[in-house]
Amino acid sequence: MxxxxxxxxxxxxxxxxDKVTFMGDSYRVAEKIGMMPLLRFAVVAKAGAQSDDMEGFAAMYALIRDCIDASDWDRFESDATVKKADQDDLLKVVTDVIEIVTARPTRRPADSSDGPQNTSPxxxxxxxxxxxxxxxxxxxxxxxxxxxxxxxxx
Structure with a gap:
């Protein structure tokens, strides 16, 4: 709570x-998700990549890899292989991670010395x-x- x-x-x-659940197991979410893998995935998808498109696969892989903490990556990749995860399973992980990350409070920039901002109730x-x-x-x-x-x- x-x-x-x-x-x-x-x-x-x-x-x-933070952890994300994938096919019955939990994995640590990366501390920070880079924008570039998400942008690359969006560009490839918008260009009409098909489910058998190697560029689409590579973009999805890079995005998923950026979402899962490095300490859990090998286990995640092995589990996804053994459990025969499909495109929908993997896209759900990305969606869940993005929801987790966007729900995290943002940090105040390091050079900010003005203290908390005054906002209305x-x-x-x-x-x-x-x-x-x-x-x-x-x-x-x-x-x-x-x-x-x-x-x-x-």
Whole structure:
């Protein structure tokens, strides 16, 4: 539940260790996903690559490899081979990883010395779709920002 609150408040959890599930096993998500493999995959797909197109295969492989943490890559690649993963299985991993990565709070640039930005209370409230469900007990949570501030003054 603390991950949900941290995300809503835009606070980074150090050492999060995000994982993605693929065909029954979990794999660590890469700390950072480069834009170039995603762009290459998009260009190849837009150009009309077919499922048997070697350039499309190479672009998909590079993208998946960028999504999985290097420490789990050999196991992931072996499992995908043994379990006979198909294109849909592999694209789901990419989609799941992108959802995980985009849900991570962004880090403040290293050269930023102005401290937290002043924002209106409304800008801190996450938008929740009508289908989303707020976890039970969410109203009783203590602000991550307040906890971090208390920790730094202790």
């Amino acid at each position: 603390h991950e949900l609150q941290a995300h809503a408040e835009g606070v980074e959890i150090v050492g999060g260790g 409304n800008s801190k409230v996450p938008s929740i779709s009508p289908r989303a469900r707020v976890p039970e007990g969410a109203g009783e949570l203590v602000s991550i920002t307040d906890l971090l501030a208390a920790r730094s003054t202790a």
